[in-house]
Amino acid sequence: MDLETNIRKASELHNYISRKIKDHKALYSKSGYERDLMVLDKMKRGFLSKDISSLTWLKDESKGIADTLGSHVEEPNFLNKIYDLLTILDQILVEIKKPNFQKTVLITGGSSGIGKELSILLYKQGYQVLVVSISKEELKLLHKECKEINPSGKLETLEADLTQTESISKILKWISKLNLEVGVLVNNAGFGLWGKSWELSSEKVDSMLLLNIGAVTRLSNEFSKRMIERKHGFILNVASTASLQPLSYMAAYAASKSYVVSFSEALAAELAPYGVKLGILYPGTTKTNFLSVAGIHKENKKGSLGNLAYSIAMDPKDVAKVAFNAIQNETKRSVPGFMNKAHYYSTKIFPSWIVKRIADRIFKKE
Structure with missing residues (x-):
């Protein structure tokens, strides 16, 4: 209650x-x-x-x-x-007593898309929100928007590139300087790449894996230590419906999100005896800059992936509401939206090769 x-x-x-x-x-x-x-x-x-x-x-x-x-x-x-x-x-x-730490939330990638909407929602609900983002301009805009909603609300922002390993230490020092304890960690930052695996930029793929896997792992482990000391805390790791099966033409991205799921489920079991909980969010296609960053654009061609992706994409506000409820209830698994739920449960019902074949046909790049 x-x-x-x-x-x-x-x-x-x-x-x-x-x-x-x-x-x-x-x-x-x-x-x-x-x-x-x-x-x-x-x-x-x-x-x-x-x-x-x-x-x-x-x-x-x-x-x-x-x-x-x-x-x-x-x-x-x-x-x-x-x-x-x-x-x-x-x-x-x-x-x-919870507000001393449990109402302090750290969100990575919190200045745009799902992360931004979740940051605003938590801010409105009286949480102390700590936002990390690579974009200084987006952080400024977020700060302005939040203060217009409630000038006395608590919001702190930090510009950091999580593909750089030293950024983890930067975040920890920043939180220590603020004299705060994080009660909820949301590992939201991430991006994807679409195309034939060997044709993608090696540098971009490396950055994606450092962010989607490396940052999630290190932040989860660092904050697990702190939460174990207090015998309470919640980590929400943002995976994707792409994690539900191997995904041709987004091979490395889907694999990175499968890692997030596997790592999160194992870590949740390790943390359970210490009173710390971990949940996984499975968003699907969402109306954010994720699609354009991945290289998926609207096209004139009928039936193209871009047109399909944009037509079924969820509003990030709706996904953020599901994430917010996951934080409130410390939910183990959260799947926003009917289409995403259908995708999620189809992988439990049908053989994996059927789901993969359908996904391959949708995501195929000529």
Whole structure:
């Protein structure tokens, strides 16, 4: 349950317990009656004002409070209701402490496309958003857009090229200088290349693999260490529906995203005993600059890959909403959109050679 739901439930239980104590006033001494109402009042002020000191006191004194409040009202389930309230107050305390690190999100590639829309969505929801991008201009535009939405919101940006290994150290030093702890890492940065594998630029392919594989691996490992120390955290690695089968004409890209899936699933199992969770997002074709960077463009030719890709592409805002929900719920696997879900589940139902043959026909480059 989220914080507001817990507060609402605590309020309902508080009102029930208060009413029962008042109904049994005759069984109390004057001082005992006033003491119990004082404790209940402190409870209510604690959870309504989200006061950490009051809630910590309640947690430490919970056994005595339960015995005291339950000593005069001999009704079935009354004591259970008190314990239910104290349990919820404990959950509220955990939720209130979360903003210290769990509401701080680091997003790579967060100044354009899905990353930008997710950054804005998190910013609107009160998260402290840390955005890393290679584009200084895009970061400036993102900062301007966010501050127009909420001038007092928390947003920090860093220009860094994640194909350069020293950028990982740069990010860690930047976060340390900000004196922040990252509760959520979103490995979103990445790009693809379309064409016959041997015809693609070797330099571009190397950069793609360094970004899609190297940066994801290093950032996941670095922040895993920090999250393990706190026994909590969430990593969202952005894969792709391209990872679901080998993909001719995007061979290296699809392989890099298959790596992300395999690495993420294995790392999730390693992290589970430490209270750290990891999720995978599987976006498909999206209306971002990904297609043009990959070399896929709209064409006059009927039935071309470019025309098909642009016609079925999802709005990045819709993909960002799915990513946001994945962060909120710490979801293991998230597939946005009907077409992408159909693709995802087709790989579970049909033989891989059928799915690959269909994909090859779609992505074939003459």
